[in-house]
Each structure stands twice: as C-alpha cells, then as structure tokens.
Amino acid sequence: MQTKTLSKLVASALILVCLGACQHTKDSVSESPPESLSANSASPTGLPALPSRIHVNQLGFLPKDTKQAVVVGGQTTSFRVYNWPDRQQVMVGKMSEKRLWPLSGEEVATIDFSQVTQTGEYFIELADGTRSATFSIGQLALAKVHDAALKAYYFNRASVALGAEHAGPWARAMGHPDTEVMIHASAASELRPTGSMISAPKGWYDAGDYGKYVVNSGISTYTLLLAYRHMPQFYQTRSLAIPESSDTVPDILNEISWNLAWLEAMQDPNDGGVYHKLTTLNFAPAVMPSEAQAQRYVMQKSTAAALNFAAVMALASDVYADFAEHFPGHSQRYKQAALQAWQWAKTHPQQIYQQPADVKTGAYGDKNLNDEFAFAAAQLFVLTGEGRFLQEFDDLAPTLSVPSWNNTAGLAYYALLEAPLTALGKQHQQKLEQQWSNMTAEIVEQYSASAYHVPMLVSDFVWGSNAVAMNKAMLLLIANRHVKQAQIREAAVALLDYVLGRNPTGYAYVTGFGDKSPMHIHHRPSQADQVLEPVPGWLAGGAQNGWQDKCAYPSSTPAGSYLDDFCSYSTNEIAINWNAPLVYVLAALQTQ
Numbered sequence: 001m002q003t004k005t006l007s008k009l010v011a012s013a014l015i016l017v018c019l020g021a022c023q024h025t026k027d028s029v030s031e032s033p034p035e036s037l038s039a040n041s042a043s044p045t046g047l048p049a050l051p052s053r054i055h056v057n058q059l060g061f062l063p064k065d066t067k068q069a070v071v072v073g074g075q076t077t078s079f080r081v082y083n084w085p086d087r088q089q090v091m092v093g094k095m096s097e098k099r100l101w102p103l104s105g106e107e108v109a110t111i112d113f114s115q116v117t118q119t120g121e122y123f124i125e126l127a128d129g130t131r132s133a134t135f136s137i138g139q140l141a142l143a144k145v146h147d148a149a150l151k152a153y154y155f156n157r158a159s160v161a162l163g164a165e166h167a168g169p170w171a172r173a174m175g176h177p178d179t180e181v182m183i184h185a186s187a188a189s190e191l192r193p194t195g196s197m198i199s200a201p202k203g204w205y206d207a208g209d210y211g212k213y214v215v216n217s218g219i220s221t222y223t224l225l226l227a228y229r230h231m232p233q234f235y236q237t238r239s240l241a242i243p244e245s246s247d248t249v250p251d252i253l254n255e256i257s258w259n260l261a262w263l264e265a266m267q268d269p270n271d272g273g274v275y276h277k278l279t280t281l282n283f284a285p286a287v288m289p290s291e292a293q294a295q296r297y298v299m300q301k302s303t304a305a306a307l308n309f310a311a312v313m314a315l316a317s318d319v320y321a322d323f324a325e326h327f328p329g330h331s332q333r334y335k336q337a338a339l340q341a342w343q344w345a346k347t348h349p350q351q352i353y354q355q356p357a358d359v360k361t362g363a364y365g366d367k368n369l370n371d372e373f374a375f376a377a378a379q380l381f382v383l384t385g386e387g388r389f390l391q392e393f394d395d396l397a398p399t400l401s402v403p404s405w406n407n408t409a410g411l412a413y414y415a416l417l418e419a420p421l422t423a424l425g426k427q428h429q430q431k432l433e434q435q436w437s438n439m440t441a442e443i444v445e446q447y448s449a450s451a452y453h454v455p456m457l458v459s460d461f462v463w464g465s466n467a468v469a470m471n472k473a474m475l476l477l478i479a480n481r482h483v484k485q486a487q488i489r490e491a492a493v494a495l496l497d498y499v500l501g502r503n504p505t506g507y508a509y510v511t512g513f514g515d516k517s518p519m520h521i522h523h524r525p526s527q528a529d530q531v532l533e534p535v536p537g538w539l540a541g542g543a544q545n546g547w548q549d550k551c552a553y554p555s556s557t558p559a560g561s562y563l564d565d566f567c568s569y570s571t572n573e574i575a576i577n578w579n580a581p582l583v584y585v586l587a588a589l590q591t592q
C-alpha cells in the first residue's frame, strides 16, 4: 500500500518531465470539479468518479463537429450546458425521446449540443441536477490523446531500455534482446535446422504479452504508415519525446522504423518466406520485460505472414523513399523484401499457420487467405505499376469491408486509392467507387438507426470491439478524404465518442485520459511496474460478452460486458493493432 502511495508521488513528480504525451490531458490533478459532481468511487486522477447516467466523450470535440451525449433512464427533460470553471450557462436544450439500445439493454435519450462551438471546458446538467464529466471543445481537444496513442508504441518497444527522460515514471530496463532466437521445429529448413539461432531484435510487443506476431504487426504498421502517407504535414508538427525526436524525420516514421527493423529479420533470406511469429512457448507471467527470460523461438513460415509482410514492405518502400538520406538504402531493401515474400507466397499459397502442440502463445491463425493476397497484390501494384498485380486483385474480387488482423480486404481498397487513375482505368475506378459508397452508406445507416447514435452492431462486439469501432471510423474518414459528406464525418465522430466515454460502461477507454479510464489493463509492464497509473495512451480492447477469460463481468450485454481488471484479457488487454486505427482517426479528425 505504502509502496503504491510512494510510487504515485514519484509518478506525479516524474510526469512533469515526461513531455506532452505522457500527461493526463486534463491536468486535473491541480483542478477540482464542481463539488456536486458527486462521488461514487475514486477516479484515476484521485478525483471523484462520474455519475454514470450521462455518457459523453470525456476528452472533447472539435468546434465544428456534432456533439452528443447519451442519458440513460429517467424522465425526458431539458438539459443545460455550462462552461467550467466559470459555470456560466451556454446552452439550454431538450433531450430526445427515450429508445431501447438492445446492445446494452438500456432506455436512452440523446442530447445534441453541437451549437456550442466556443473553445473551453464544459459540463452538462440535467433538470434533476445530474451532471456529466467535464470535456473540452477546441481545435486542440484531441491533440494530446493523439500523441499519447502514438507514443504508446515507444512504450512497447522490445530490445531497449526506456529512459526516464522519455518514459517518465514508466522508465524500465531493457528486455528481450532477441539476438539469439531459436528456430522452432515447425520452422526448420535445411539451412536453418531446429535449434539453430537467428537474430531478430527490436519491434513492438504485440499487446499485453511479449510476443511479436507478423500478421498483427502487419496491419498495425500498415495503418500507421497510412496515417503518415495521408497526413504528412500534420506529422511534421508532432514531436513525441522519443530518443529519435531530435532528428529531421517525423517521429511517426522513427517509431515505425523500429518495427520494420524487426520485420525484416523475420524473413528467411534463403527463400523469402516469413516466420509467422516470434514468441516463447508459453505466455510469460506478469513480470517486467527484463525478467521475462524464457527462450524465444520463431515458428513456422506462413502464407498470411508473407503476404502481410509484402504489403507493409511495399508501402514502406514508397514512404521511406522520401527519407533516403536518413534511411539510406531502406526503400530499395523493402521493395526487394516485398517482392521476395510475394514470390514465396505464390509458390506456397496455402501454408496455413498450425499452432504446434508445444506452443501456447497467440495463434493469429487464418484459414482464408484471399484477402491477404488481394492486400499484397494491391499494394505491389501501387509500388510497381505492374499489371500482373492488378490482375491478381481483379481475379480475387474482394469486397470492401472493415479491416481486422484476419480480414485485410479493406486494406487492399485503401491501397488502391493511391493508385494513379491512369493506371487503374475508368472501369476499375467505377467498380471501386461503388464498393466505397455501399460501405459508407451502410455505416451511416447504422449510425442513424442506433438509439445510442453509434454505428455498432451486435456482430461488432468481438474481442477488441473498440478497434472495430476505430477501424469503422477510419474507413469512413478515408472515404471522407475523397467524397466529403457531413454525415460520414458525423458517424466517425460518433465512433470516437463511443471509445472516449459515450458508451454504457462510462469509461474513456484510453489509459491516462478522461475522468474514468482503465487502471488495470492486461499489460504486463503496467501490472508489474511499481507505478499506480498504467502506461498511458493505450486503448483497451473493450466490451464484448465472449468471456473467454472466465472473469466475473458486471453485465452480460455485449456493450456492457467490460471489466477493468488484469484478469480480463478478453476486454481489457491492449494491442498494437487496436491503437493504430485510433491514431489514424485522431489525426484525421484534426486534419480534415
């Protein structure tokens, strides 16, 4: 108990040196909320937690955006918006009629306060005195959370110590050098027999565990590369306080290159095949990286890994070509690596990853590889302009859908948006546009139909539901770059609102942000360090009622079944593929 109190003090002191992205956005340590924001339990900041009846994005809104809150139960009454700390009334309005949201089993009304556009801090009060969390309105309302969500990757770097000057209270010793990684029997080849060693250092830990998995690393890295590709000017302005921050390269590319270095080492130079993952045989206990010293292995080469790898390397080749001075030869190397991995996949089209009997870490198994072939083919077409790759995409004819680690068809569509129109041809263009307009119309329809005004369906409440929300929002915002429709942006904002607090649990699901955010994420460093606050900037997986971990959940509804406990790896783990679309969405909303 005493250690925790002491470490909290240390954390508060050190947080001051942990620039920008390490801080709680609201700096609420030095502020007090309205006294009558009645306490029902302690919030992460040590301040009273919120009444749970008004759910609102606890971070904030850009001035021009639609601003909504949800009220659970009670009478249909008026509401007022006040600024904070002055408590001047800035708006009075009436909430909507109540409707049932089947995903939480609640009767809810919505509140629209879009007319409030002036920069400031605010809270909402109902006629019966119920008050909401405070939130910001302003151009910079999402800036800090964006930077923290990106900096989270730095905190998950393998093979390096994190210094206090960059990591603040979350500084830690080096773990997992990964210079002596053993070839598992499933990965053995003539030149690399079982038990021989390779070196594959760096990269990001996948999630709350210390594994490094190519398939999941693929979509994460690709998503971050797209963020840079679509918003290069914005990223010229972001400094993350990471060791490379003083160089001339945008920090997002510095961070990504840490992972690309590892990915490159996952390719067998002898045949171009790519190992599926690099992990121990079993998950490590909840210890710090430096204490998790069990032997690491690379497992079986897989077609899914080769294709994800090929797509990422192809885009990386394009992006890093502009930074040849700082990364000499990288662009050419990435291109070579991409083409070799593609070639391997073509000659091994059905090498499905089979989890060996002695391996218990995540499988990221995927039996349907058409979408991975389409993804790699589309990105290689953009890189090389060779018709054979477009032909490959055409033959597979994937349908645009919301991307996930095991369904990359949508990423193929994202890739083709970058293809020169002349190379694509009018007919292709029309076919692609049709898919885009069908998909965006579908999500916008889900938004309008939902009592919560959130485009989430029951089928979206799977392991990592918050990332489903963010991938949907990202799809909408990519569409919005080309078609600019107010409703498309509105639905994307609603999805962001959802993960930042306008949801039945009342959690702002990003660690370190909002009045009520996860404190006990399933993340080994956050659990094992002596710091009270979890590593900041991580998006928790989110509600879903699969209960794979058998923890005791407070609700059985899809959107209510969430537990802020280390036990809950099925709702409270964090993962690199979940943060990536959050980063994209936060950047896109600030730049579009």
Ligand code: 9MR
Pocket (backbone or CB within 6 Å): 206, 207, 208, 209, 211, 361, 362, 363, 364, 463, 464, 569, 573, 574, 575
């Ligand atoms: O995100 C993955 C989810 O879609 C799967 O249902 C789940 C079970 O296989 O695994 C999740 O990924 C985990 C991975 O296997 C190991 N590292 C942590 C990942 C996030 O929980």
